[in-house]
Amino acid sequence: MKGRIGRRAIGSRLGTIGAVAAMLLLSACSPGGANAGLAENAGGPSGAAEAQPARKLVVGLSLDTLLEERWKKDRDLFKAAAEKLGAEVDVQAANGDDAKQIAQAENMISRRVDVLVVVPHDAEVSAAIVAKAHRAGIKVISYDRLILNADVDLYVSFDNEKVGALAAQAIVAQAPRGNFVLIEGADTDNNAHMIKRGQLSVLQSLVDRGDIQIVYDRFTKEWKPAEALANMRAALQANGGAVDAVLAANDGTAGGVAAALAERGLAGKIPVSGMDAELAAAQRIVEGTQTMTVYKPIRKLAETAAELAVRMAKGERVSTDRTVFNKKIDVPAILLEPIAVNRSNIDATIIADGFHSREDVYRHVKETAATGK
Ligand code: BGC
Numbered sequence: 001m002k003g004r005i006g007r008r009a010i011g012s013r014l015g016t017i018g019a020v021a022a023m024l025l026l027s028a029c030s031p032g033g034a035n036a037g038l039a040e041n042a043g044g045p046s047g048a049a050e051a052q053p054a055r056k057l058v059v060g061l062s063l064d065t066l067l068e069e070r071w072k073k074d075r076d077l078f079k080a081a082a083e084k085l086g087a088e089v090d091v092q093a094a095n096g097d098d099a100k101q102i103a104q105a106e107n108m109i110s111r112r113v114d115v116l117v118v119v120p121h122d123a124e125v126s127a128a129i130v131a132k133a134h135r136a137g138i139k140v141i142s143y144d145r146l147i148l149n150a151d152v153d154l155y156v157s158f159d160n161e162k163v164g165a166l167a168a169q170a171i172v173a174q175a176p177r178g179n180f181v182l183i184e185g186a187d188t189d190n191n192a193h194m195i196k197r198g199q200l201s202v203l204q205s206l207v208d209r210g211d212i213q214i215v216y217d218r219f220t221k222e223w224k225p226a227e228a229l230a231n232m233r234a235a236l237q238a239n240g241g242a243v244d245a246v247l248a249a250n251d252g253t254a255g256g257v258a259a260a261l262a263e264r265g266l267a268g269k270i271p272v273s274g275m276d277a278e279l280a281a282a283q284r285i286v287e288g289t290q291t292m293t294v295y296k297p298i299r300k301l302a303e304t305a306a307e308l309a310v311r312m313a314k315g316e317r318v319s320t321d322r323t324v325f326n327k328k329i330d331v332p333a334i335l336l337e338p339i340a341v342n343r344s345n346i347d348a349t350i351i352a353d354g355f356h357s358r359e360d361v362y363r364h365v366k367e368t369a370a371t372g373k
Contacts, residue, residue: 057087057313059306060113062105062129064121064145066093068223068252069278070298071119074144077302078117085310087114096222098125105129109136114313117141117305123148123190139312143305146190148326153312155324155333156305158296160191164198164247166340167273170292171245172202174271177211178244181235183228183257185249187219190326195249195275215239220253228256236264246272251281251293258289277341277350282361285343292342295350300336308334 059082063071071093079089090108094101101121108116109132116133118140120126127150130140139153146155171180182199185192206212216235221227228248236243241264248254254274261267268288274281277295284290308318323330341349351358 057115057310058111058113059087059089059309059313060105060108060116061089061091061143062101062108062116062118063091063093064101064119065095067095070276073298074119074302077299078143078306081303081306082310085306087306087310087313094121096121098122101126102128106132109133109138112136113138115139115141115309117143117309118147119143120145120147120189122188124188126150141305141309141312142326142331144191144301146324146326146331148190149328150326151329152326152331154308154318154320155326155331156301156308157191157333157335158301158338159335160194160338161198161201163275163294163296163338164195164200165202166198166294166338167195167247167275167292168199168202170340170342171247171271171273172206172212174291175245176206178213179215179239179242180212181232181243181246181257182214182217183231183235183246183248183253184217184219185253186221186223189223192219192223192249199247215243220249220256223250223252225252225256225259228253229259230256232257232260233263236260236266241266243270245270248272248274250275251278251290252276254281254284254290254293258284262289275338277355279356279360282341282346282350282356283364285341285346286362286365288343292340295339295341295353295355297336297339297353297355304334304336 061075061078063075066072066075075091079091082089090113092104092108094104098121105116105118116138118126118129120142123146126147130147130150130152133140134151142152142155144157146157180203184196203212207214216238218231220231232246246257248257251274254272257272258267261270271291274290274293277293281290281293285293311318320332320334322333322335324333339349346361347358350356351361
């Protein structure tokens, strides 16, 4: 899976949602949402007295899964943001089942949602959802994960290549040479490929120089911690325990890696990366069994996507200052900034942001100190 990130010349990077709004080119002249006409009825110039109450815009949110910590946050924040803008959100989660995700999306399309926001389980299979939505005149936003080989209308995510580069930089700073293990994400998720590309952008020259050997490199089925644990055990086994650093694609997989290292008495002895700033990972970071995580401020993602979804539902045109190639088209894209988090900046980042409370993050450390365990 190859993706290319393009950049058009207008404007700079996005910081706040205000900035997002400022740089959008909007035109309200051609309502394109399936129900846009209905929504714009009230108070129209042709006789306010007869106007019907406006029907609420409906945003369909099709999620791969709600079985992982981060997606529940995405759902809650997205829903709250869209509702604040006056829209309703119809949430469906397929929990890793492609056929179910397509059926749920078809259902929302036949109920004529005004716009569809999709977190695809499978980057390629979900192209069918885009084709079906378009046949019904409904626009599709790819949320966090890019749908490939489809005429996606907008992609809102983080800079996933940067996620991989930040992780690799942090790990190389701790282990500039030696045997590296790559525990990647799900092969079916384009993010996993972008993250790997970002990691290799940092590692490749060190590999070429002979400083680093990549001794094990596997995708993790469904991003499952248990799969990552099994792969990490295999990596340790194959190398007689001689592993100097691990790049784990997210915090779930890092949890599996940490467990495998603990079985060999290696917990906290070699650097391990992650992503998502999950609570368990933040706790591992303060305990010293995970080196870093990459924090992706999900509130910003959810609020940006909700705002743009509502605009698209109203038939406004949205354009961005960059694109990402999805093997078919250059998809207009908004890529937010990920942030590297380690023990020294954890307070200033995820705790200061209210992503987790200080109490929760340090709970185990304090309990350990108090009980002397
Ligand atoms: C997301 C990650 C998440 C992973 C597993 C990826 O597409 O970007 O934040 O950890 O999926 O759900």
